[in-house]
Amino acid sequence: MGSRRVFISADHGLAIVYFLQSAVVNGLLEAGIEVVLLTDDGLRERIQQAFGKPGLIIEGLRLKQARAYFQTEHNSLQWWLDFLRRAGAANRINLEAVDSYVRQVQGEAHKRRRILFPLMEGMVAGMRHSKQVRRAIVRAQNEFNPQLYSDLFDRYQPDLVIASTPGWRLDRYILREAAARGVSTASVIVGWDNTSSYSLPGAPVDWINCWSEIQKEELIQGSDWAPQRINIGGIPSYDGYFQEQWLMPRQEYFRLHGLDPKRKLISYACSFISFSPNIQNVEALARLVSSNSLAAPAQLLVRLHPNHFMDVPRFITERERIRQMGRELQHVHVVEPVPLGGELGYYSGEDMPEKSSMMAYSDVFTTVYSTMVVEASVHARPVVSVCIDSAVGWPGKFTLPLSKIGGWPTHARFRESGAGKETLNEEQLCLAINYYLENPHANHEAREKFVTQECTFVDGSAGMHTASYLLSLV
Numbered sequence: 377m378g379s380r381r382v383f384i385s386a387d388h389g390l391a392i393v394y395f396l397q398s399a400v401v402n403g404l405l406e407a408g409i410e411v412v413l414l415t416d417d418g419l420r421e422r423i424q425q426a427f428g429k430p431g432l433i434i435e436g437l438r439l440k441q442a443r444a445y446f447q448t449e450h451n452s453l454q455w456w457l458d459f460l461r462r463a464g465a466a467n468r469i470n471l472e473a474v475d476s477y478v479r480q481v482q483g484e485a486h487k488r489r490r491i492l493f494p495l496m497e498g499m500v501a502g503m504r505h506s507k508q509v510r511r512a513i514v515r516a517q518n519e520f521n522p523q524l525y526s527d528l529f530d531r532y533q534p535d536l537v538i539a540s541t542p543g544w545r546l547d548r549y550i551l552r553e554a555a556a557r558g559v560s561t562a563s564v565i566v567g568w569d570n571t572s573s574y575s576l577p578g579a580p581v582d583w584i585n586c587w588s589e590i591q592k593e594e595l596i597q598g599s600d601w602a603p604q605r606i607n608i609g610g611i612p613s614y615d616g617y618f619q620e621q622w623l624m625p626r627q628e629y630f631r632l633h634g635l636d637p638k639r640k641l642i643s644y645a646c647s648f649i650s651f652s653p654n655i656q657n658v659e660a661l662a663r664l665v666s667s668n669s670l671a672a673p674a675q676l677l678v679r680l681h682p683n684h685f686m687d688v689p690r691f692i693t694e695r696e697r698i699r700q701m702g703r704e705l706q707h708v709h710v711v712e713p714v715p716l717g718g719e720l721g722y723y724s725g726e727d728m729p730e731k732s733s734m735m736a737y738s739d740v741f742t743t744v745y746s747t748m749v750v751e752a753s754v755h756a757r758p759v760v761s762v763c764i765d766s767a768v769g770w771p772g773k774f775t776l777p778l779s780k781i782g783g784w785p786t787h788a789r790f791r792e793s794g795a796g797k798e799t800l801n802e803e804q805l806c807l808a809i810n811y812y813l814e815n816p817h818a819n820h821e822a823r824e825k826f827v828t829q830e831c832t833f834v835d836g837s838a839g840m841h842t843a844s845y846l847l848s849l850v
């Protein structure tokens with residue numbers, strides 16, 4: 377009998393952190409499993425240099441070919457099937473995030489899609505009430521299988537194919553090909569909001585590993601997963617936070633960004649920019665630190681979002697305005713995510729020390745409702761969600777007022793946990809920041825409970841738990 381072997385699809389920078397910067401892949405290798413990691417073709421050599429070791433093989437995921445297939449092979453039908461998959465989760469769970477996606481698609485649809493939209497809304501309504509209709513849509517997707525990886529399946533003969541989503545992205549094609557060949561498939565959940573935002577599988581997936589009991593319930597009730605096919609493995613990407621393995625010395629971090637060690641540090645992580653500008657939040661924070669309106673002298677550190685580096689004019693304009701503020705205002709500083717490159721872009725593990733240190737040394741951490749509210753809570757920092765509505769929105773594009781997003785499932789859990797505060801205007805923002813500056817340990821117990829509720833394993837062992845589960849499937 378030959379050695380056991382798995383494929384791992386890592387088509388996103390966060391998947392690199394999940395699999396390679398935790399104990400997941402190492403756990404598989406140490407158990408004698410050969411791992412073939414498929415990722416962006418242009419990054420194979422770089423990832424091999426950074427993470428290469430015996431038993432780990434790096435292959436290309438052929439994302440350009442996968443995208444070309446999607447764009448040229450019945451593109452409209454594939455697009456609508458993907459829309460229905462995402463919009464048509466069962467109405468047994470909170471679907472506010474999904475509903476916002478539907479409104480965005482409708483608001484930005486071109487003429488032909490607008491004509492078809494009432495029909496598709498009817499389909500979505502049927503799916504939300506009928507498991508049989510949901511299953512029919514999931515099965516229909518499997519007709520699109522370009523067999524891009526036949527040579528790799530023939531060469532390596534994997535026992536299991538693992539993906540970082542259950543076919544929500546272009547990984548759908550390798551999962552469909554695996555299923556057609558009778559190879560077992562598994563997925564992990566990398567993102568905090570994934571189980572309440574992305575809905576039904578885009579490919580046949582046998583097993584799934586999620587963060588928490590909450591995500592498990594969302595998978596069961598919203599996406600028809602059988603409970604026995606779901607494992608709660610925590611979130612391996614955060615093991616390095618819990619173990620403090622990425623933390624830079626405070627003095628070194630402040631020197632890196634030209635920060636004043638005598639001033640309080642208010643940090644802001646841009647988020648949600650696909651739905652709304654962030655500039656109004658940044659400007660409000662800048663005014664507070666520049667006008668000495670806060671309870672102590674402070675400075676602002678703004679982290680740009682990975683989407684700010686997309687070739688999208690409105691994102692570029694906002695990015696440049698924030699950069700300009702960093703140049704012109706004495707106590708405003710800007711940090712940019714470090715790109716991994718290729719298709720994986722600015723979502724990467726290249727700057728985990730930067731992210732971890734920014735959160736750890738913030739006197740108050742602010743954002744919209746980014747996943748970083750969980751990450752900052754892991755670092756035991758006070759968190760304020762800044763949801764000031766933009767006066768202009770994204771001109772010509774769908775804009776969701778930030779004051780209206782508190783009901784999204786992850787956002788609601790943060791608010792209800794008491795782990796932090798939500799603010800809807802500059803006055804509330806000033807009061808919330810001052811409260812935490814004057815009471816730095818406030819809500820500490822609530823944050824700890826929130827982190828345990830969302831992450832399950834809070835001792836840095838999620839990677840080992842996840843590796844153990846994946847081993848059981850081989």
